[in-house]
Amino acid sequence: MDALRRRILADGRDLGGGILKVDGFINHQVDPVLMEACGRELARRFAGAGVTKVLTAEISGIAPALCAALALGVPVVYARKQRPITMPAQVYLATAPSHTKAAQVELMVSPEYLRSGDRVLIVDDFLASGATILALARLVAAGGAAVAGVGVVIEKTFEGGRRAVEALGVPVVALARIASMHEGTITFVEEASR
Amino acid sequence: MDALRRRILADGRDLGGGILKVDGFINHQVDPVLMEACGRELARRFAGAGVTKVLTAEISGIAPALCAALALGVPVVYARKQRPITMPAQVYLATAPSHTKAAQVELMVSPEYLRSGDRVLIVDDFLASGATILALARLVAAGGAAVAGVGVVIEKTFEGGRRAVEALGVPVVALARIASMHEGTITFVEEASR
Numbered sequence: 001m002d003a004l005r006r007r008i009l010a011d012g013r014d015l016g017g018g019i020l021k022v023d024g025f026i027n028h029q030v031d032p033v034l035m036e037a038c039g040r041e042l043a044r045r046f047a048g049a050g051v052t053k054v055l056t057a058e059i060s061g062i063a064p065a066l067c068a069a070l071a072l073g074v075p076v077v078y079a080r081k082q083r084p085i086t087m088p089a090q091v092y093l094a095t096a097p098s099h100t101k102a103a104q105v106e107l108m109v110s111p112e113y114l115r116s117g118d119r120v121l122i123v124d125d126f127l128a129s130g131a132t133i134l135a136l137a138r139l140v141a142a143g144g145a146a147v148a149g150v151g152v153v154i155e156k157t158f159e160g161g162r163r164a165v166e167a168l169g170v171p172v173v174a175l176a177r178i179a180s181m182h183e184g185t186i187t188f189v190e191e192a193s194r
Numbered sequence: 195m196d197a198l199r200r201r202i203l204a205d206g207r208d209l210g211g212g213i214l215k216v217d218g219f220i221n222h223q224v225d226p227v228l229m230e231a232c233g234r235e236l237a238r239r240f241a242g243a244g245v246t247k248v249l250t251a252e253i254s255g256i257a258p259a260l261c262a263a264l265a266l267g268v269p270v271v272y273a274r275k276q277r278p279i280t281m282p283a284q285v286y287l288a289t290a291p292s293h294t295k296a297a298q299v300e301l302m303v304s305p306e307y308l309r310s311g312d313r314v315l316i317v318d319d320f321l322a323s324g325a326t327i328l329a330l331a332r333l334v335a336a337g338g339a340a341v342a343g344v345g346v347v348i349e350k351t352f353e354g355g356r357r358a359v360e361a362l363g364v365p366v367v368a369l370a371r372i373a374s375m376h377e378g379t380i381t382f383v384e385e386a387s388r
Binding site: 019024030035036059062067080085086112 | 218
């Protein structure tokens, strides 16, 4: 997605150690116009997948997932990391290593909102190791639902998560695929337009 | 906002103790169409306020704030409760009691995204005690910016937060105002349409 790649080059920052700072337009501060365009593009790519629900993980997945859900016309569920008092005692729970905080996180979804028959598009801001997305897929399975696809805003291909996520056997779409970051230079994977 | 009030009556649940469960359409699971309508209505109500930025607190403020920002055509910033590694060491920080988790939370905003000259619309899902909104207003002040208004999806008038928030001296808009919840019956404040 050209607009996204241009924005990453203009405002993203390689902080070293594989960390890409995009908190001026994707997380922390969000550009809603860019995010809406990302949501529309994900909806276009999964238009034929029979998606009934979008699932993401709080916090930074919420903005792209909401925009994808809006474009698809389906509800979005964000897995919670802490149990609000409004959540029932029995929940679907999966754990994942936190990529940027060096800890395990729990992801919880109320059984009210993931059902057998749901076809779930998993959306997140980043595909890195794939651990969060695989945890979300386990929540989908716990609810007896099916994963219809995986859509992310930015993939860091050098972290190898795609192979792990492709084991789910569903289409995996990344709107910008970063091949390498080296001394501040961000290089994208060359791709034909779709 | 009629559609919102109808949805609260249909799908909201009075859990007792002043707790309203709306996690089927506002937090946890989000109805993006309803949320977009809420965002448009907030944008309409603040159309003349010269808003340059929307500010909210993660987590459940993100969806309505993003939709308001999209309708206003301005960026949205969500204050973080935990510092991501992409955040600079020097941040604006305010603390607030967490309404539903019986603890203090820290709210942090990077100085990169709140500037002198910004006119900030503070958006959240709930106005209850007003403590979160006042903490967000302190972050705005720390950035040398001005609060242009406060917009929330649901106000629980019986928690008295409006008086505290009105001390900011800016318009306070709630899209649905709940006067009382008693044994499962939710009663709205009677209002003329605007």
